Amino acid sequence: NAGVTQTPKFQVLKTGQSMTLQCAQDMNHNSMYWYRQDPGMGLRLIYYSASEGTTDKGEVPNGYNVSRLNKREFSLRLESAAPSQTSVYFCASSEWGGTDAEKLFFGSGTQLSVL
């Protein structure tokens, strides 16, 4: 049971480059999320998708875009990377509305460095 899979695990970009982080879940969850975690800090929500076909901004959306491709997949795009976007990115999903509502299941993370 794979759970939440995100790729790549590591990425180094130059300022101004673009890239897309991929995320897929096989738990049939309705909701998916992208978080970033900076050293010594908790997770901050970038964007989320409460259900297929919807996306909403979180706490720190500037510089990012997302696509909920289908129920399984939720991608995060950096159009023009900046050093301030150096961080660890986590994708997560939850069975919103079910008995496990609000419980988050995370992917293993992407370490992104922008030079």
Added chain:
Amino acid sequence: RKEVEQDPGPFNVPEGATVAFNCTYSNSASQSFFWYRQDCRKEPKLLMSVYSSGNEDGRFTAQLNRASQYISLLIRDSKLSDSATYLCVVNSNTNAGKSTFGDGTTLTVKP
């Protein structure tokens, strides 16, 4: 003031010790509460939910005090494997996307 605040620690305790972490939250409308565990450079994993009546899972006990707006996590008989960062998570709404994370409390259990 942060919406969810935790003592960052670090807490350094010997094996077998009992250790407690507190977490305070500012939004009185918060509805659900969780403790997650995060190992170094790994993803957070749900440790336990926190209910108003308090709940226990083996050596771990979580409690909620709505009047004072804090939740706690008690770990008894600490093991080396308990060394991790413990994240307090508060959900303020019935809609998705409303989970707020504390910055975490780091625990190191030493032989």
